[in-house]
Amino acid sequence: MTIEVVEVSPNIVLPPAGETVAGEVFRQLLQQAIRVADQANSQSVRMAADFAETYRREQAIRSEYEAKLRELRLMERQTTRYAEDLAQMLRAERERREELERALNQERVANEELRRTGLQGISHLLLAATLKDQTTGAHLLRVRRYVEAIAGRLGLPQAITEEMGYSSVMHDVGKIHTPDHILQSEHHLSSEEFEVMKQHCIDGEIMLGDARFFETARAVAREHHERWDGNGYPDGKKGDAISLAARIVSVADVFDALTSKRPYKDAWSDDEGMASVKGGAGAQFDPDVVAAFESLQLDGTIQRIRTEVGSGKID
Amino acid sequence: MATLLVADDLVPIRQMVRITLSTQGWTILEAKNGTEALEVARTQKPSLILLDVDMGPGPNGFEVCKTLKADAATKDIPVVMLTAHESDSDRAIGFAAGATQYLTKPFGPLELIDTIRGILAHS
Numbered sequence: 001m002t003i004e005v006v007e008v009s010p011n012i013v014l015p016p017a018g019e020t021v022a023g024e025v026f027r028q029l030l031q032q033a034i035r036v037a038d039q040a041n042s043q044s045v046r047m048a049a050d051f052a053e054t055y056r057r058e059q060a061i062r063s064e065y066e067a068k069l070r071e072l073r074l075m076e077r078q079t080t081r082y083a084e085d086l087a088q089m090l091r092a093e094r095e096r097r098e099e100l101e102r103a104l105n106q107e108r109v110a111n112e113e114l115r116r117t118g119l120q121g122i123s124h125l126l127l128a129a130t131l132k133d134q135t136t137g138a139h140l141l142r143v144r145r146y147v148e149a150i151a152g153r154l155g156l157p158q159a160i161t162e163e164m165g166y167s168s169v170m171h172d173v174g175k176i177h178t179p180d181h182i183l184q185s186e187h188h189l190s191s192e193e194f195e196v197m198k199q200h201c202i203d204g205e206i207m208l209g210d211a212r213f214f215e216t217a218r219a220v221a222r223e224h225h226e227r228w229d230g231n232g233y234p235d236g237k238k239g240d241a242i243s244l245a246a247r248i249v250s251v252a253d254v255f256d257a258l259t260s261k262r263p264y265k266d267a268w269s270d271d272e273g274m275a276s277v278k279g280g281a282g283a284q285f286d287p288d289v290v291a292a293f294e295s296l297q298l299d300g301t302i303q304r305i306r307t308e309v310g311s312g313k314i315d
Numbered sequence: 316m317a318t319l320l321v322a323d324d325l326v327p328i329r330q331m332v333r334i335t336l337s338t339q340g341w342t343i344l345e346a347k348n349g350t351e352a353l354e355v356a357r358t359q360k361p362s363l364i365l366l367d368v369d370m371g372p373g374p375n376g377f378e379v380c381k382t383l384k385a386d387a388a389t390k391d392i393p394v395v396m397l398t399a400h401e402s403d404s405d406r407a408i409g410f411a412a413g414a415t416q417y418l419t420k421p422f423g424p425l426e427l428i429d430t431i432r433g434i435l436a437h438s
Contacts, residue, residue: 074399074420075327081332081421089425 118213122166125173125207138309139256140169145305146252146293147245153292154248164245167217171224171249174204186264198233201225219243224250227284239286247286251277251293254284259306270302316343317435318359322352322379323367327421329422332397334366335424336431349374353382356389362438363431366414368398368405377412384413393434397422 059257075096148165156164175183178200182193189197204221208214223237223246230238258273268276281290298303319341321332325346333343336388344359350373355363362392364383366376368387373383377398393415398405409417416430 071325075325078328078331080424083424084424299344 009216014174065263118211119166122170123171134267141251142305142309143171143252143258144168144297145309146256147248147304148159149296149301149305150248150252150292153296163216164220164248167214167220168249168252169247170204170208170214170217171198171220171253172204172212174200175208175223176207177203182207186261198225201234216243216245220247220249224248228286229283232284242286244286247289250287251300254280255293270297270306316342317362318344318346319363319365319431320346320352320355320359320361321365321397322349322355322370322376323348323365324348324370325367328367332349332427333382335427338433339428341431348372349376349379352379356383356392357386360389360391363434364392364394365397366394368396368400377408380412380414390394391438393438395430395434397427 001196042074075099108245126137138152144165147168148161151161151164178197182189182196185193190208201222201224205218206217208221213262222242223242226232226235226237227250228242228247230236248288255273259270260278261267274294276292281287293302320327320334321336321343322345323329323332324347329345329347333345335345337380344355344361348357348370350368352364352370353374355361366379368376370376376398380394380396383392383394389411394413395416396409396414397418398409398421399420406417415434418427420431
């Protein structure tokens with residue numbers, strides 16, 4: 001701000017001093033008037049300057065305040081924006097989780113359904129095979145328990161052990177196609193009859209379809225008459241080429257057949273059965289599986305399974 | 316992991332950016348004005364620079380960007396303007412100065428992260 005200063009004194013011409021009394025009085029009055037005017041003038045100049053200074057300070061404070069206010073408003077909007085984004089993210093996250101849980105639940109239901117269907121299928125197959133073969137349900141149950149015990153002793157995971165267990169009971173389902181006179185023959189089979197007998201392994205594998213649920217069961221049906229030394233049937237597979245499940249079922253099935261009474265023979269004792277299985281280690285059977293089975297007999301597991309299944313205390 | 320520079324005169328903005336971007340595993344350098352931003356850009360060679368426009372005394376964000384783009388040592392570092400100036404003419408000035416992207420305040424955390432990710436993926 002500019003302040004206009006009114007110059008008073010220099011423009012007034014004073015009368016010469018000491019001329020008349022009137023003139024002297026006038027001169028003095030005039031001088032006094034000039035002094036007063038000068039004083040008033042400098043006072044207003046001073047006030048104007050003060051005002052200008054105060055105004056400047058005020059302006060500076062005001063603009064500083066306004067800048068701070070703008071900053072605060074920006075931060076407020078910024079914070080709101082972050083909170084909105086956060087809320088949005090949390091909502092999306094919750095929806096994703098709920099969707100995932102729904103999907104998982106559906107999956108669980110579907111799996112359970114599949115399992116039930118599979119297990120129902122097994123019982124139908126077994127019913128048919130048992131009626132035809134006169135194999136007893138007790139034989140299949142003992143085989144299943146032996147298989148689970150061997151797999152457990154070999155250190156296989158629980159899920160695999162269970163799968164081998166339920167798969168083992170279907171090893172002979174292919175016999176549904178085998179003619180009765182061959183199945184029930186009490187004589188040694190002729191080579192032609194034996195060829196027909198071999199077919200039950202292949203039929204069993206085919207009957208079990210292509211569902212993942214029966215993958216192990218198919219291998220067991222096909223390979224449970226294979227031998228460790230390669231002299232088995234139907235494919236003459238050898239050693240590790242035979243699935244582990246089939247190698248286990250082979251031992252369990254033969255042992256139970258030996259220790260059970262059949263139309264053409266009496267039941268062998270556990271020790272006789274065990275001696276026979278041990279004799280086949282490395283020839284008919286996988287030696288590791290035989291070793292696991294022997295340890296199960298030594299600690300009484302085999303005897304316990306036979307007692308439990310025989311007395312109806314099963315699963 | 317990438318190192319990023321954020322230049323802004325406001326401490327809370329720098330903190331928000333740092334906290335937001337650290338979730339991505341990036342290292343965050345800070346500058347509180349244009350002069351510091353230029354200094355850090357030259358000495359630390361960050362992978363990307365976030366520039367505010369009004370940063371108090373010294374060069375503003377547009378000028379800093381122009382200077383960076385004129386220097387062979389820093390011209391390849393992508394610059395993202397991050398400012399409350401939201402008019403089209405300001406955007407035009409920013410891109411003319413060589414900015415790769417122009418974000419306005421208030422910015423969203425995901426918007427910021429996605430923008431930077433996109434640029435880093437292409438460079």
